[in-house]
Amino acid sequence: MGFEAWIEVSRMDELGRQDTPVHRIDARAKTVTTLLFIAIVMSFPRYEVSALTPFFLYPLSLMAIGLIPARSLLKKLFVAAPFALAVGIFNPFFDHRTAAFVGAAPVSGGWLSFASILVRFLLTVSAALVLVACTGMHRLCAGLGRMGMPHVFVVQLLFLYRYLFMITDEGARMLRSIELRSSGKASLRFRAYASLVGHLLLRSMARAERVYRAMQARGFDGEVRILHPTPLRWSDPAFVCGWTAFFVVARCWNLADMLGALMTKGEL
Amino acid sequence: MNPPVVEVRDLSYAYPDGTKALQGISLAVGPGEAVALVGANGAGKSTLLLHLNGYLMPAAGAVLIGGTPLTRETAAAVRRAVGMVFQDPDDQLFMPTVAEDVAFGPLNAGLTPDEVERRVTKALERVGKSHLRERPPYKLSAGEKRAVAIATVLAMAPDVLVMDEPSSNLDPRGRRRLIEQLRSFGHTRIIATHDLELVVEVCSRVIVLDGGRLVAEGPATVLLNDEALMLAHGLERPHILRHLHPH
Numbered sequence: 463m464g465f466e467a468w469i470e471v472s473r474m475d476e477l478g479r480q481d482t483p484v485h486r487i488d489a490r491a492k493t494v495t496t497l498l499f500i501a502i503v504m505s506f507p508r509y510e511v512s513a514l515t516p517f518f519l520y521p522l523s524l525m526a527i528g529l530i531p532a533r534s535l536l537k538k539l540f541v542a543a544p545f546a547l548a549v550g551i552f553n554p555f556f557d558h559r560t561a562a563f564v565g566a567a568p569v570s571g572g573w574l575s576f577a578s579i580l581v582r583f584l585l586t587v588s589a590a591l592v593l594v595a596c597t598g599m600h601r602l603c604a605g606l607g608r609m610g611m612p613h614v615f616v617v618q619l620l621f622l623y624r625y626l627f628m629i630t631d632e633g634a635r636m637l638r639s640i641e642l643r644s645s646g647k648a649s650l651r652f653r654a655y656a657s658l659v660g661h662l663l664l665r666s667m668a669r670a671e672r673v674y675r676a677m678q679a680r681g682f683d684g685e686v687r688i689l690h691p692t693p694l695r696w697s698d699p700a701f702v703c704g705w706t707a708f709f710v711v712a713r714c715w716n717l718a719d720m721l722g723a724l725m726t727k728g729e730l
Numbered sequence: 731m732n733p734p735v736v737e738v739r740d741l742s743y744a745y746p747d748g749t750k751a752l753q754g755i756s757l758a759v760g761p762g763e764a765v766a767l768v769g770a771n772g773a774g775k776s777t778l779l780l781h782l783n784g785y786l787m788p789a790a791g792a793v794l795i796g797g798t799p800l801t802r803e804t805a806a807a808v809r810r811a812v813g814m815v816f817q818d819p820d821d822q823l824f825m826p827t828v829a830e831d832v833a834f835g836p837l838n839a840g841l842t843p844d845e846v847e848r849r850v851t852k853a854l855e856r857v858g859k860s861h862l863r864e865r866p867p868y869k870l871s872a873g874e875k876r877a878v879a880i881a882t883v884l885a886m887a888p889d890v891l892v893m894d895e896p897s898s899n900l901d902p903r904g905r906r907r908l909i910e911q912l913r914s915f916g917h918t919r920i921i922a923t924h925d926l927e928l929v930v931e932v933c934s935r936v937i938v939l940d941g942g943r944l945v946a947e948g949p950a951t952v953l954l955n956d957e958a959l960m961l962a963h964g965l966e967r968p969h970i971l972r973h974l975h976p977h
Contacts, residue, residue: 475866477911503921625823674823679783679807679814679884689833689846692816 471536471585474591478598483697484528489597489605491698495520495705496593500586502709508575513716519590520705528596535591539584546583550576599623604688609618613684620686624673630668636662734758735795735918736782736803741791743777749778754791754882755940759890759918766921766929766950769939770964773924775894776817778939782892782920783812794880796889810839813888813917817895819875819967823867829880831867835886851945853885854878858913873904880911897925928952938963 476666478485484492486515506514525532594602607616636658656701711717736759743752752774759765767775780786781793784805795808816822825831832853834845841897854860858879863871867878876896882975883891896912897905905928912919912932922928929936929950936953938946940963946953954960 477868478926479826479864490922598826600830615786628820669821672816672818675785676787676816676822677824677834679816680835680882681809682834683838685838687834687837689830689837689843689850727771 466568469623474595477528477530477595477600480529482528484524484596484597486697487596488694488698489601489699490609491694491701492593492597493602493605493609496589498702498706499589499709502713503582503585505713506578506582509579510579510623511574511581512718513712514578514581516717517585517709518671519593519708521585524592524596529696530592533589535595538591539587542581542587546580546587550579553579572583580729599690600686604686607686616683616686622671625666625670628669628673631664632665632669635660720721732761735761735763736920737793737794737797738778738781739794741778741781741787741788741793743781743786748900751942752781752798753938755942755944756791757937757944757947759920761889761918762916763935763936764912764919764933764935765787767920767937767939768926768929768965770922773939773963774942775939778894779814779892779920779922780893782890783814784808804968809901810886811888812890812892813883813886814894815879815883815891815893817898819872819879820868822879822882823875826866827864828854828870828881829863831878832882832885835882839886849887853881856884857881859906871904871970872899873901873907876900876904876908877911888917890920893919893921893923895923895925896921897923897928915937926965928968929952930968930970937967940964 499517503517505513524530525535553576554570554572557570557575560568561570561571561574562569597605603616603620606619607613640654640658736757738755738757741752741755742750746888749895754777756775757765763791767778769775777786780977781788781800782795782964784793784800788800793948798804798808798881800808826906830891832850833846833925841849850863851860854863857880859874859877859881862874862878870878873955876899880896884921888906893912897908900908905925906950909928911923919932921929923934936946936948937944937954938959945963946959951971955966
């Protein structure tokens with residue numbers, strides 16, 4: 463993976479600054495809805511796949527209304543995908559019990575739970591990414607602060623995000639200088655690598671110190687403030703309630719099966 | 731003479747490893763005065779600057795801003811009075827947009843949203859960068875970043891502007907604009923720099939540091955013209971002064 467994929471993090475900031483109906487929804491409303499979404503998706507039994515599919519409506523509609531291009535989200539999904547694969551990949555080997563039929567072909571419980579893990583991964587990670595892309599990290603953190611999250615955690619989160627740019631920047635520059643002096647040999651010797659990581663840590667600490675100093679010079683006291691804190695409008699509770707109602711309905715009834723039955727048999 | 735806005739009395743500081751960074755520095759800067767802090771690398775310029783807004787506390791001696799001694803209790807008030815422009819604008823700009831970055835200080839000072847907005851607009855106008863308002867800072871050129879960094883400090887309406895190497899990394903046009911701006915500010919200005927030509931144009935007085943000690947102090951044109959003094963402390967006589975003659 464190149465550094466560009468990481469640097470794309472800045473793209474999330476640009477997306478977060480757009481002005482669409484989804485962006486205008488208060489950060490707190492979106493955070494609560496997304497957390498609820500993740501909790502409900504994770505609450506499904508392990509073999510469930512079809513009942514999960516209606517939940518794609520949430521991230522997809524936010525993406526459509528919030529003008530979030532699928533490409534930039536997919537890229538980030540792929541970065542995280544190996545983790546989900548690692549979690550689920552052994553299920554098909556251990557669980558051979560037939561749990562369902564696709565047409566006439568039996569499907570083992572292992573494959574079904576593996577599929578379920580992947581679908582859940584897609585749903586939850588894309589919802590979280592869409593939340594950041596539709597809100598912007600800074601507004602999101604300010605919202606978390608206003609919801610009563612301790613300042614220490616809010617500031618940690620914000621800095622983690624901010625320093626990501628700096629560390630990748632420093633790292634990219636150091637790699638370039640190593641490449642330029644390694645006479646075309648691709649291999650990065652272990653000792654050089656160890657020293658690179660050590661230096662990267664020291665450099666980013668020095669920079670973090672300077673950034674903090676600059677923030678302090680401008681009166682930073684641990685509270686994240688934003689220029690235009692949005693007051694709660696009627697659309698914010700409506701957003702939370704509307705989606706919550708949908709999540710609950712989709713959790714209690716398998717909407718995908720019902721739709722299938724309606725299409726094939728013309729009855730529920 | 732007016733009472734000094736910035737006063738440093740017998741200030742000493744040693745880094746935790748024992749390196750003596752400052753030894754017995756005393757100086758006073760009057761209201762509206764522009765003073766340059768010059769000296770070779772490691773002379774103690776940056777360390778001295780870090781004392782002026784309370785990032786470092788005096789180990790021995792005292793720092794007085796507007797007559798108030800700098801202590802842990804007064805540090806917040808001192809930071810409002812002393813605006814610090816750091817050497818690397820990337821360290822100073824970290825918000826998603828220029829406007830939000832300029833608003834950072836005023837918001838922390840607890841001003842009303844209207845007042846913050848007014849300060850942001852005014853500060854950006856002052857540095858001629860109103861058109862960059864909604865741009866993300868990391869996409870600006872070095873010159874634009876520097877101007878915005880100065881705006882972030884102006885928005886806090888400080889009495890004193892402290893700058894560390896303000897002309898570093900600027901192209902000639904950006905540097906020229908910076909010089910015009912620095913000349914036009916009515917603030918008390920303390921500028922640490924190696925750009926001695928800038929000093930000649932902006933500052934009336936020069937303080938020379940070497941090895942953590944104050945070795946010379948006087949009118950800019952006199953001190954900088956003293957070739958022996960300049961060479962002795964790792965500096966040089968600015969080219970501009972060699973050609974300074976009455977027309």
